[in-house]
Amino acid sequence: MTSIEEVIGQSQHRGSLSRAMNFQAFWVLVAAILACLALTFLTDAFASERNLFNVSRNFAFVAIIAIGMTVVIASGGIDLSVGSTVVLTAMVISVLMSGGSGFWISALAALAAALLVGLLNGILIAYVGMPPFVVTLGMLSAARSLAMVLSNNKMIWEFGPDHDLLLWIGGGSTLGLPHPLYALLTLAIIAGLILRWTRWGQHVFAIGGNEQAATLTGIPVKRLKVSVYMFSAFTAGVTGILMAGWLGSVTTNLGQSMELAVIAAAVIGGANLAGGEGTVLGAVVGALLIEVIRNSLILLGISAFWQGMFIGSFIIIAVAFDRIRKLRSSD
């Protein structure tokens, strides 16, 4: 005997394959895997250990920030200042370490600087009521300028007593995998759990879906927005520290126009620039596709000048797909 409730319940559980196929991240993953296979056959260099190591590390940098960006976009905002936050944190940690401070205290100070950038973004957006685009665009300029002031626009490659530790953390590997991948894995799991299972996560999607409704139900919208920008700045800060260790030297053009690759990764992975949608898995898979394509341009001997064209087109195409999907579902 089946009651009506059971029938209703069953109709909600379609096959998990068909559910996955409705999920943008699934198709992006398929595209990334196909691109990898194609590159393996077309070039000798792609599948080389050295190249894969580089690809996976670069991918991790973009993916870590794309997770933060996805949360911002899901809340209905945007953060253009992440690339500048990367260079600011990298500069704070390298200036402190080259001045003789230890790694951990310098890393904490660098993360604090990143969180301060996020806090300022959040306050201007949530409490002063300025558009996220404008605030974070201003911050993009201000934070990079601050990094130049801090370093006097000089390259830093001497990191004091903990020099080797920094290089190992950002550039080393364990069990054959580069350390940034471990950072990405940890962050992805934690962020995924938080977004899905906590009230904070639920409320991020609520304000992205309908901010007015969220306010009416008593959700602390302003505080929540501040925390969202602090989270994205935190992911940029972690990346800045890892990149400093990977490169072994920090210059003031680190992370330049990285925000575009990050936004492209988030949007390709299904984050909706209108707010209310986005997943951690999508951000990671989107970053993977971008990095594989970027690598393929290099390996196939296409001029690096085309990279910007690809990233820009990706953002526009992903948004266009989203529009088409909306139009079809509203009929």
Next chain:
Amino acid sequence: MSRLKLSGVSKSFGAIRALENVSIEVAPGEVMGLMGDNGAGKSTLVKIVAGNFRPTQGDIFIDGRKVEYHRPIDARREGVEVVYQDLALCDNLTAASNVFLGREPTLGRAPFRIIDYPQMRRRSAELFAQLKSETRPRDLVRRMSGGQRQAVAIARTLLSDAKIVLMDEPTAAISVRQVAEVLDLIRRLRDRGLSVILISHRMPDVFAVCDRIAVLRRGSLVASKPVSQSSPEEVTGLITGAIETA
């Protein structure tokens, strides 16, 4: 004793007198239709009861006790819930998430508290069943009909054990079939002993579901009487001013 009583309530916005010395009572389990032309002050009255505005003058009583609110949350604590005109739902979330928005039950201890989704789904399924709505807890609001959205918005009010539900034009933008669903939902609320204030421009709706009808004209209450003693013609006259008072 009346559930809600307004006594001599006035509200001015600068030089505009949006409400002028309005006194009105709603009994427990009574559905009151509030009618009036555009700008007559209906939304202002609802917002005062909901705690969005403070009256310039006059008092509000709930169950005979004088209440004073400073913020909407104070009104909610007194058992007043509002179903907003645009419904104030998050399209991207499920029905259950919307019902519990801002009041999600959790499991575990801080800082490792997680949302109790099974309880949310179970409880909202119960509420939808009480409302005899086919709305399913897991469905996204985006994919719902207007009537199902109404059910979600109204289930929110049941969740909090409200005493008074205020509805500002809930049937303004939905199809005829959905209007019937909403009117049914209002009857369910009434059967559960809740008092409802329904703002509507649609005369047939008001006469179908309301026990009492109140008419505002340019901020003043010109009638408050049982539906059975009135008629659409009389109400039209009261709204336009062709009939002075009743």
